Amino acid sequence: MKYIDPHIHMISRTTDDYQRMAQAGCVAVTEPAFWAGFDRSSPRGFFDYFTQLTEFEPARASAHGIRHYCWICINPKEAEDPVFAREVMSFMPEFLERPTALGVGEIGLNKNSRNELTIFEEQVALAADHDQLILIHTPHLEDKLKGTRLIIDALKSRGDIDPGRVLIDHVEEHTVELVLDEGFWAGMTLYPDTKMTPQRAADVIETYGQERIWINSAGDWGTSDPLAVPKTRLEMQARGHAAVTIDRISFDNPNDFLRQSGKFLVDA
Numbered sequence: 001m002k003y004i005d006p007h008i009h010m011i012s013r014t015t016d017d018y019q020r021m022a023q024a025g026c027v028a029v030t031e032p033a034f035w036a037g038f039d040r041s042s043p044r045g046f047f048d049y050f051t052q053l054t055e056f057e058p059a060r061a062s063a064h065g066i067r068h069y070c071w072i073c074i075n076p077k078e079a080e081d082p083v084f085a086r087e088v089m090s091f092m093p094e095f096l097e098r099p100t101a102l103g104v105g106e107i108g109l110n111k112n113s114r115n116e117l118t119i120f121e122e123q124v125a126l127a128a129d130h131d132q133l134i135l136i137h138t139p140h141l142e143d144k145l146k147g148t149r150l151i152i153d154a155l156k157s158r159g160d161i162d163p164g165r166v167l168i169d170h171v172e173e174h175t176v177e178l179v180l181d182e183g184f185w186a187g188m189t190l191y192p193d194t195k196m197t198p199q200r201a202a203d204v205i206e207t208y209g210q211e212r213i214w215i216n217s218a219g220d221w222g223t224s225d226p227l228a229v230p231k232t233r234l235e236m237q238a239r240g241h242a243a244v245t246i247d248r249i250s251f252d253n254p255n256d257f258l259r260q261s262g263k264f265l266v267d268a
């Protein structure tokens with residue numbers, strides 16, 4: 001079996017994780033640019049981070065037979081200072097041209113603040129200007145529904161964003177329908193025991209279907225599990241789902257979305 005983990009922060013993971021993921025069937029990962037567990041002291045910190053994402057991680061992954069792709073952006077957590085954020089945005093285009101950069105992400109909202117929304121809208125404009133795919137982070141807990149609505153409204157109000165080229169991640173039971181009904185792709189982030197678990201993800205697929213939806217581990221610096229995707233595959237298998245369904249949400253769907261970049265390539 002083969003699977004893709006389309007959202008995982010490998011810079012925070014060990015080489016042993018790459019090895020275990022490869023043994024579990026992982027053939028490709030995509031790594032959105034995000035907060036590093038601390039705030040960067042200068043915009044140049046992002047230049048170094050984007051260099052790591054586009055040069056070092058693809059090489060580290062390939063030693064285990066895994067293809068590594070990434071997304072470029074300034075994350076919402078560090079977008080509170082627009083002057084700082086715009087300086088980061090000034091060198092995003094050169095990284096978006098790199099052969100393994102798939103688009104702009106993960107942009108979005110964290111605390112749903114005015115400045116976060118402004119920088120979100122400016123990065124959507126940058127993505128549109130450069131014909132890029134977009135990967136979106138939605139806030140956690142009580143801010144999620146409001147944040148998801150703000151994000152969708154901002155995207156729709158432009159009138160030039162194809163929802164089929166936008167993935168809205170960290171959906172839960174109360175936001176997945178909203179995202180899918182508007183034509184966007186939905187990502188379910190799996191956590192070991194809080195938020196979306198493999199069991200809840202299987203429930204969502206049984207309720208809302210298999211179209212335009214993927215699962216990912218979002219493995220990062222906190223409590224997370226780089227093997228969350230294969231564990232969800234096992235959960236679905238135990239429930240009697242067909243192999244074609246399991247492959248669809250963990251391989252075919254991410255492959256279909258990511259291929260729109262013109263860069264993502266994985267052996268089927």
Ligand SMILES: [Zn+2]
Nearest residue numbers: 032034106218
């Ligand atoms: Zn993430």
